[in-house]
Amino acid sequence: MKPRDRQILQIALPSIVSNITVPLLGLIDVAIVGHLGAPAYIGAIAVGGMLFNIIYWIFGFLRMGSSGMTSQALGRRDLPEVVRILLRSVGIGMAVAAVLIALQVPIRQAAFLLIQPTDEVRRMATVYFHICIWGAPAMLGLYGLTGWFIGMQNSRTPMFIAITQNVVNIVASLSLVFGCGMKVEGVALGTLIAQYAGFVMGLTLWLRQYGKLKKYLPGKQGSGADADGSGLWERQAMRRFFAVNRDIFLRTLCLVAVTLFFTSAGAAQGEIILAVNTLLMQLFTLFSYVMDGFAYAGEAMSGRYIGARNRAAFGDTVRRLFVWGFLMAVLFTLAYAFGGNAFLCLLTDDRQVTAAADSYFGWALAIPAAGVAAFIWDGVFIGATATRGMLLSMAAAAVCFFALHYGLRPVLGNHALWLAFIVYLFVRGAVQTVLSRGVVRRAFASPAVG
Structure with missing residues (x-):
């Protein structure tokens, strides 16, 4: 292997x-309450x-933005900026979490206006929401840590954190x-x-693995901008941080609009179509789990080579990705073609649903070929902090999605x-x-950002 x-x-x-x-946290909760004796x-x-999936999904920019900027700073060997990026990301995550906690009542009320659950479900969901919202600092702080670890070419630590979270949640x-x-x-x-537990573990592992970087913390460098922490919130650096994260x-x-609309459009066609679409989307979810792994590799490696101004290594990385x-x-595609129906039967024993799924199964087979480039380029663009290109491509795809759906429905x-969805x-x-x-040309034409 090369x-x-x-x-x-x-x-x-x-x-x-x-x-x-990641989805095991939710599945574990559902499995436990599924034995309490009431569907509510x-x-x-x-x-x-x-x-919470929607809330944390929206603020996923804290992970993606810190990943690309960290990998570029690492490639430049700018260790003080590496530390500052982590502090900015975690600090802003904490600030966002504080806002979410302060606004928890109107957020919950607005959500229930859209979902309109039954009175019993509303009562229980309110209890669940007002307890779990206090986890926002841990979750958003961990987003910053995870993106930073990936930017440092370290995906093993986030893996250990994720496994630990699931074990602790079960117990x-x-x-x-x-x-x-x-x-x-x-x-x-x-x-x-x-x-x-995951957030504390993330901080502990940072101290254990990167403790030597503590000397670059504000106040640890004698005189200069970082002596009083002013370099951490320097205007140009913050402008770039928010520009990257705004686009993401x-x-x-x-992305959330397309995903939620896909579910609601299926629900509007009846229970059978909703069930079929939900099952077939699990095939997309499985593919996305694997391709996101390669996207993360693209974030870490392409950003590092851009920071190091090594265009040959960058080009080779993109080709290998x-x-x-x-290959994936x-x-x-082969796995779904030969085993997809058996997988759907594992998820449900409803013959009416599986029979209806046959009519739409060809679309699921097209998912890997249609989506592979988007996943790889997402990783490369994040590594290059070319987030405006990601926004433009997503906006164009969303317009095509809604235009095709309403035109052909x-x-x-x-x-x-x-x-x-396939065209999207x-x-x-x-x-x-x-x-x-153009992204590559600008990335290597411009001077490294400090």
Whole structure:
């Protein structure tokens, strides 16, 4: 195996494991309340979990932005800036978390106006929400830490943190619910404990692995800008930080709009179509877990080579990432073609649903080929902090998605929704491919950003 491929896999494989463990936190909660004897418990966890998924998804820029900027600073060997990026990201995450906690009541009320759960589900979901919202500092702080670790070419530490969170969540939730007799509040407290366990572990591992960087903390460098911390919040650095993260934030809003609309459009066509779309989207989710791992490798390695001004290594990395990406696309397409129906049958034994899924299964087979370029370019663009290109490609793809769906829905029905989604994936990658030459030229033409 070539050294470059080994580097890619050293970052990608632990990231894939981390990605796979993420949904386990929610699944564990659902499994526990599923044995409490009333469907309202499951509904409350589902509603509460969905709210937090959306909230934390929107603020995912804290991870992505810090990853690209950290890897570039590492490539320049600018260790003081490496430390400042971490402090900025975690600090801003804490500030956002404080706002979320302060506004928890109007946030919850606005969410319930949109979802409109039953009175019993609303009551339980309110309990769950007002406990778990206190985990926002841990979650958003961990976003900054995770992005920083990846930018430092270290995806093993986030993997260990994710695994630890799941173990703590299982033990704490089971103990509180079945040992202490709690209900939804026990599940919420278990989740909260797991979130802070992950954050504390992240800080502990940072001190253990990167303790030597403490000398670059503000106040540790004698005289100069960082002696009083002014360099941390320097205007130009903050302007760049917010410019990068603003574009990622807006891009995420487009992504959330498409994802939520896909679910609501399926629900509007009845329970069977909603179930079919939900099951088939699990095939996209599985593919995304793997491809995100290679995207993380793209973030870390491309950013580092841009910071080091090593264009040859950057180009080789991008080529090898696409080789791995297309290999994964072929493997997933074959796996879905020969085993996809069996996988759907594992998820449900409803013959009506699985029979209806046959009509739309071809769209699921097109997901890997349509989406592979978007995942790889996302990683490279984040590493290059070319977030404006990511926003433009996502906006163009979202426009195509909604235009195709509304234009073809009267003729194709649910097939129009799937066609729109496949085109949406393809357009993201296609637009980024067109923009990539300019992104690379600017990345290596401009002086390294300090």
